[in-house]
Amino acid sequence: MSRQPRYLWLADQLRKPILNGEMPPGTRLPSRTRLARNHGVSEQISRTALRLLVTEGLVESRPGSGYFVRKVPEIFRLCRTDASSGSGLGRLRREEVRTEQEQCTQPLTSRLRLREGDPVYLTTSRGMSAERPVTLHRSWEPAALTVGTLRTPFDSSPGTGLLERLSAAGHPVDRVVEEVGVRALRDCEASLLGSAPGVPVLVVERTHYSGNRPVETSDLIGSTEQCRFLYKLTLARPRRPGDPRRC
Numbered sequence: 001m002s003r004q005p006r007y008l009w010l011a012d013q014l015r016k017p018i019l020n021g022e023m024p025p026g027t028r029l030p031s032r033t034r035l036a037r038n039h040g041v042s043e044q045i046s047r048t049a050l051r052l053l054v055t056e057g058l059v060e061s062r063p064g065s066g067y068f069v070r071k072v073p074e075i076f077r078l079c080r081t082d083a084s085s086g087s088g089l090g091r092l093r094r095e096e097v098r099t100e101q102e103q104c105t106q107p108l109t110s111r112l113r114l115r116e117g118d119p120v121y122l123t124t125s126r127g128m129s130a131e132r133p134v135t136l137h138r139s140w141e142p143a144a145l146t147v148g149t150l151r152t153p154f155d156s157s158p159g160t161g162l163l164e165r166l167s168a169a170g171h172p173v174d175r176v177v178e179e180v181g182v183r184a185l186r187d188c189e190a191s192l193l194g195s196a197p198g199v200p201v202l203v204v205e206r207t208h209y210s211g212n213r214p215v216e217t218s219d220l221i222g223s224t225e226q227c228r229f230l231y232k233l234t235l236a237r238p239r240r241p242g243d244p245r246r247c
Contacts, residue, residue: 006041010049018058025071077228092127099123099153111217119143121153133193139218175209200224
């Protein structure tokens with residue numbers, strides 16, 4: 001059996017007291033030099049071990065100060081099976097950012113089955129914890145569905161939900177499709193989330209259909225550290241002997 005690399009061994013010596021609470025958040029770790037001396041390894045090994053713990057999210061590096069045990073971020077569970085097919089933000093407070101009209105481009109043309117340049121309404125909102133953004137929600141819908149009515153995102157009454165508004169315009173939603181993935185946060189999204197471009201984020205692409213026609217599509221974007229998407233599936237109960245047959 002191959003011997004465990006020394007940097008993994010050293011990282012494990014530090015990880016255990018962090019996870020069991022012996023080293024609470026805010027605790028300053030020994031310097032690379034002291035770690036190397038105390039554990040009989042090189043500074044290169046201690047540096048690599050600390051970087052591994054940073055990558056795992058257990059430790060943070062503060063330039064000029066050293067390495068510190070990181071505070072465990074608060075977790076938000078976002079229900080994706082709510083009865084109204086709304087944003088499913090749970091404990092987060094929804095904050096409207098803006099609504100605007102823009103031209104449809106890829107990949108939205110495929111998701112909404114529109115042509116390049118067709119007008120769409122873009123509504124941007126955030127899920128807030130206190131005054132800090134946790135999630136970003138961007139929703140696009142074809143302008144042709146509601147243009148000239150009082151059912152556009154600009155004209156509808158405050159508090160009117162997407163499904164209610166589209167149904168009143170003659171496009172009742174009867175199907176929802178979601179796809180969940182991970183990608184890098186984009187420049188246009190980073191400032192709205194108070195984060196840095198390029199960090200990994202969870203993304204739920206949700207599309208609402210009226211019949212076979214997509215009438216809205218959206219991206220729900222959240223931190224991989226803080227967001228969990230909760231799905232509850234109802235399964236048909238197996239038929240038992242003696243149960244009446246259903247027509």
